[in-house]
Amino acid sequence: MASASYRVVLYLPDGSKKELSVGADEHIWDVAHAQGIDLPSICHQGRCLTCAGRLLNTGEFDSSDSIRYFPEDRAAGFILLCTARPRSDLDIRTHQQWAMREHRRALGLPAPYSGVSDAG
Numbered sequence: 001m002a003s004a005s006y007r008v009v010l011y012l013p014d015g016s017k018k019e020l021s022v023g024a025d026e027h028i029w030d031v032a033h034a035q036g037i038d039l040p041s042i043c044h045q046g047r048c049l050t051c052a053g054r055l056l057n058t059g060e061f062d063s064s065d066s067i068r069y070f071p072e073d074r075a076a077g078f079i080l081l082c083t084a085r086p087r088s089d090l091d092i093r094t095h096q097q098w099a100m101r102e103h104r105r106a107l108g109l110p111a112p113y114s115g116v117s118d119a120g
């Protein structure tokens, strides 16, 4: 695959922004970590939702490495940074694990670590 890379801007809870260059075959979380940005995570498999972010633009990404990622997640703008690879420039608000769990619960979808059954 061509070595395309994209500009990914992370909007952190302290109000700061961090800009990354993320290759098309790289997971956003890994690149952030290599730059010293300490984002939440547990599973690194696209399952637990701990690393969740939310898009602030209409960017594209590949979530096929995520064990469990639903079309409803995409429609709501949630992205699992541990397993997402960019397909366009992206603006992402980080630390959205609780918002994503709430979103999943509202739809009756699996929401690990939210205090309810993690069926499936």
Ligand code: FES
Residues within 6 Å of the ligand: 040, 041, 042, 043, 044, 045, 046, 047, 048, 049, 050, 051, 052, 080, 081, 082, 083
């Ligand atoms: S760290 Fe578990 S879904 Fe990303």
